[in-house]
Amino acid sequence: MKKLTLFMLLFLIIMFPMPSFSQSDDQSNDQVILQRAEIEQYALDYTGGIYIDDGKLNGLMNMIEKKVYQAPENAFLDENGQIVEEETGVTIDRSKFDIMFREAFYNDEILRLKVPKRTIYPRVDRAMMEEISKKELGSYVTNFRKTNVERSHNIELAAEAINNHVLFPGETFSFNEVVGERTEEKGYKRAPVIVRGELSEGIGGGICQVSSTLFNAVDLKGVQIVERYAHSRRVPYVPPGRDATVSWWGPDFVFKNLYNEPILIRALVRNGSMIVKIMSTETAEYFQGDD
Structure with a gap:
């Protein structure tokens, strides 16, 4: 041997x-x-x-x-x-x-x-960042209880993952690809999640508030929603029908930039608020073309 x-x-x-x-x-x-x-x-x-x-x-x-x-x-x-x-x-x-x-x-x-x-x-240098951070195309804010430490921590991690992401014209954004798998090794904690209509605990609970806030911010003429799924029960942080559920082995939230300029995602967590802003240049326009 x-x-x-x-x-x-x-x-x-x-x-x-x-x-x-x-x-x-x-x-x-x-x-x-x-x-x-x-x-x-x-x-x-x-x-x-x-x-x-x-x-x-x-x-x-x-x-x-x-x-x-x-x-x-x-x-x-x-x-x-x-x-x-x-x-x-x-x-x-x-x-x-x-x-x-x-x-x-x-x-x-x-x-x-x-x-x-x-x-x-x-791909993004200082000059480009200066240009694509001039004009706000859309924004949305949701709120959460800071006392739920685990859930708040997960929201902060996911928000950090999508923050400063730049999507060029014609490119597609996948929430799961950008954020990655939510695991304990990456720092995600157990928190309440909805599974088959029932409230339970799972790694990465709270992530859907980030994806739902992002959905409402990018619901613009120049953004094509490619893939979005609603929760099996109502969630408290957005109005009915305005949520976007995600999970690593299941639903994803995907959208495409149809503007003539890159768009910048700003995602911040401050004092119990989840804030998403969509920024671009002063000349950002959506050309629908001939119907």
């Missing part, structure tokens, strides 16, 4: 060699360097080092990407309405790396290869 395990380990090392990452002396960030011996390991087997194994090379780029990747961060509005600057991200420049690697592979005089990177720009 031990011999078999050792054989499998050696096989994996030969077939999928790990890159010998090192840090450059002239870079403060993680700069990946490939040494000559490492480059030569990506030759196609049984060819005498004449050809490159493209499968191994692609695997190498994937591993490097996992190491160097830094996601960009959009500009956003803080709780006081002030703009926080965007941050660029970084990843491997796969096209440039592929060219440089092939050149190094066939040139014995190249002793090491510095992996090239490229900047990833965020």
